Amino acid sequence: MERSFATEIESLKLGEGQVFHGEGILAVTKALLQAGVSYVGGYQGAPVSHLLDVMVQAKELMAELGVNVVACTNEASAAAMLGASIAYPVRGAVTWKSIVGTNVAADALSNLSSPGVKGGALIVVGEDYGDGASVIQERTHSYAMKSAIWLMDPRPDLPTIVRCVEKAFELSEASHTAVMLELRIRACHVQGEFMARDNKKPEISMHNRQPSAPHDYNTLSHPPVTFAHEREKYSDRMPAARRFIVGHGLNEKIDGRHGEVGLIVQGGIYNALIRALQEIGLADSQGRCDLPMLVLNVVYPLCPDEIVGFSAGRKAVLVIEESQPEYIEHEISSILRRADIQTSLHGKDMLPMAGEYTSEVLVGGLAKFIEKHVPRLGNLGARNYSDEIAELRSKALIALGGPAPARPPGFCIGCPERPFFSALKLVEKERGPFHVSTDIGCHSFATFAPFSFGNSILGFGMSLASSAGVQSFTQKRPIAIMGDGGFWHNGLLSGVTARLLNKSDGLLVIMKNGYTSATGAQDLVSTPHAAETRAAGGASATDTELTIEGTLAGIGVKWMRSVHTYRVGEMKAALNEAMSTSFDGLKVIIAEGECQLERQRRLKPMRARALAEGKRVVRTRYGVDDETCTGDHSCIRLSGCPTLTVKTSSDQLKSDPVAHVTNGCVGCGLCGEAAHAATLCPSFYRADIVSNPSSLDRLFARVRRLFTGAA
């Protein structure tokens, strides 16, 4: 795993009255323990990876409490785990990144919400929307509505988040319904504090096993009882939920002196709204506000009495609801219409339909609302603010002479996936452009410069499935690229077995780096075992781990090549063969090379120890001869490594910058391989640097110096 949570594990042990300091998502983890969960599962993905990562690392503490922690292989398997709470009064929680994970989990969610739950069931979703997000489309809200699962969107401060987690279990049990809690990316990573309570050992757990399994047809999602379930959802469970929400004051009503209007806001947007109100002088930094506000920590279901109570008697309310479509606004509209309340309703007519609701965006919407309904307040400087910012930006653009160059994420230094794409680029140069169906994972960075590969992305593990239609009408064989993470998440079933079933042609490349690296290097079923990593030492540990190869052979893949990604020439040959062979059927190339972050995590301490002990250590790095480089940068167009960069030539006669390797080089070998495979230029060299040389090393060095006069 990429990160060690040793300190965080300590804070999970805090008891009553102690102050927890830390990240939002870890506060959720602590809250789960305080709520007495029996089991926790999930699938990694920003921004919720840490929830599971810390629990996986805190094995001892979890065992002591009796909490069963399961690293699920996809979100459907995580959602299905909640089935434990259908039949038994046990609390459980699962987590994943939304919307992607919720899509994958949809089937299990339907069948979880049909019978409903006895024990509290909580789904913590990272609502990855807005700045820095990787999956920004769609809302979890629609799933809550269609499956009748309740949805919480707490104010992004730790005490509120923790309270909502604890209340979510009670709400779930009071209404026999699973509850989702959505946290936006910055809320997951917000650093704050809350007053801890003792962890609670679950009553039913691995320490107190149930003697028998009672059969109750009502707990099945199967006709005929599903017809009754459909009625219960709205006749019993939702009213019970509404009673609980109102009874426990989960939504917060805040008074303000301009009572003729009101704001209804998702809890998660509250902080941005307060800052926007502050900008126009309607709130202070402690959140005291001149406009009445209803903060929805539970955004589904809404409680009609609460909405009517807040809206009635006001001239207008503004619904502040991020993302599209405006489900909450529509529901409020129905509630008000049915109650015949004549309050004007605003929302997406004054605020943008799509995009993150930052304070800057909210200032604009608030100004429109206030001008229309509280004209005596004037514009409140909102227009000045937007003019001021527009001017700042235009000034910057003029001074900078154009936009600053983009810096999207890319492959790490020494990433084993980079050389694969160097090889693919060389193949493309020879054969012309072919269809590349790409996938989710680190390898999707190859969609950016300098590689710019990819014609479609259909989902995690979907690349092979998505080229099934394409292959019938393209002259060149399409390539599907998938990581080992995607392969186990979905690709094996939706892609590989489908091709085998249809006996159809296809070309799949599996990037076997050993981990789900993009989400923080969590383990897979094919992650190298401790014995293998020990044996590999500082080298790649993925070549001896053959679970993927064995699986593919077992289900009947006949054409398979395993190539270490750093052998660019071999990879190019394998790709060319796969593209041109007359073999009709699925061809799989396993592009093997261990995640460099994991490798370095092993290698660095080994090397430091050896150096400290005075042992002979060889460090390899690459370099470019300034004198022979002519500054064409072909090498960079084949690599994009952060350490392969440019610098002003030390030669005054050369006007173009020359290629240059910084000292951050980890000596992965791509530069040399690419120089050969692409017949680049003779400027690259490899430097092997021996520390603590042996006396034999010294003797040889002296002899060599006699001849070469150098080094």
Next chain:
Amino acid sequence: MSDQAIKVRTILIGALGGEGGGVLMDWIVHCARMSGLAVQATSVPGVAQRTGSTSYYIEMCDKPASGPQPVFALTPMPGRVDYVAASEFVEAARMMERGLVSPTRTVLIASTSRMFTTVEKMQMGDGRFESERVAAAGRDLAKTFVMLDLDAIARAAGTMVSATLFGALAGVGAFPWDRATCEAAIGSGRAAGASRAGFNAAFEAARGPAPTQTQSAPENTIDMRRADKFSGLPTEARNLAALGHARCADYQDGAYADLYARRMLDLAPADDAEQPERAHALAEAARRLALWMTYEDIARVAQLKTKRERFAKIRAEAEMDDDQILAVTEFLKPGADEIAAVLPARVGAAFLRRVARKGPPGFIGQGLQVTTTSVRGFLTMRLLAQFRRIRRSSLRFGYEQAAIDRWLAAMQAALAASPAFAAALAELPRLLKGYGETQARGQRNYDAIFDRIVASAIAAGDFSGAKQLRAAISAALADPEHAALDAELRASAQ
């Protein structure tokens, strides 16, 4: 709302994934807690962290004596950030572009260090974003603008830029706590020692007078005796010609250097008055002629790779100790063209005919790894360098000299008719660079432009197409598939 609003301090850090920004954020949060402040910090880790731009945002204020706890924002609000610190110069530009730096409010600390983005690096010419523009924008937009090379300070201290950002922020007074609190947050231990050193150096630098921009001085110095040979040339051309003269002597011999001098002086008779466009054309010609005359063949590469200074340079670049031993391995893969190039013209031509007929012999296309620091490798390279003795009779030499003369004749005609055209034409050989395929591509582009634009200008005696010529040169450098150049040449033909 209350009238006595608590003042919230806002700090934004722009950085790249993997630079230790999270550690810096933790230090700041820790200090704020130790100082009894209310604090909140957010970041966007995850995939964005993998070498891409990322940011960290911190808000803090005094804990209110009464009333509710402060409500902090999770995202920086444009124009409302007190301190912006960027670990890299273009990241500072990005912050300004987003409106996050305000002249009435923001102290901007920008590390002048550059970590070039892929799109800047991958261009065939010079795609680097101009640092001067970032400096100009900073002077325009920040209330206080502090420029420091935080990366260099960090490297000197053996630490990461997170430590120097911390020091610089403390140095400009971004924190309502003292320096000792910061140092305590960094902690103890070996890595912490380096962090503290970096912190302290950046702290002092941020408080000190603005450092004068130190341009790394070019390594080659001008030999004045050589420059005297070119006293008839304008200053810049004279200096470059002196370098060119020296380069040719090193490349071949004194006679070859004299050939360079003759060619240069033929271009510019001494009685010519200095005129900017003409001066530029001559300077560019001095540069391009020198580089062209010293084209990189196998002998030249072998010569350069076995220079004694080279190994010292590699040792310095890798920050090696005297006690460490260095082995240097070259990656060579000469093609048939490159081998033919150094052979005597007839032999080379025969060799190429054989290759065309029967395909290349087996050893061609095999990548060679030669360890130049080994006795065998060194002697092999020295042996290859000896091909320079027969260079004058080699296949490529003859070809290049003819092409050079053709270009010089065109230069001469252009200088007399239109200095603007001459200035553009002087840059044309910039396209001739690289090895193997790159070189072939450059040659194709050069020939296409020369034939379509230059030759026709000479034939018609009409040198008014300087703009066209310039556009064609930039188009040739726009993409390796020469799509832009083909489009440009089609357009100019119409």
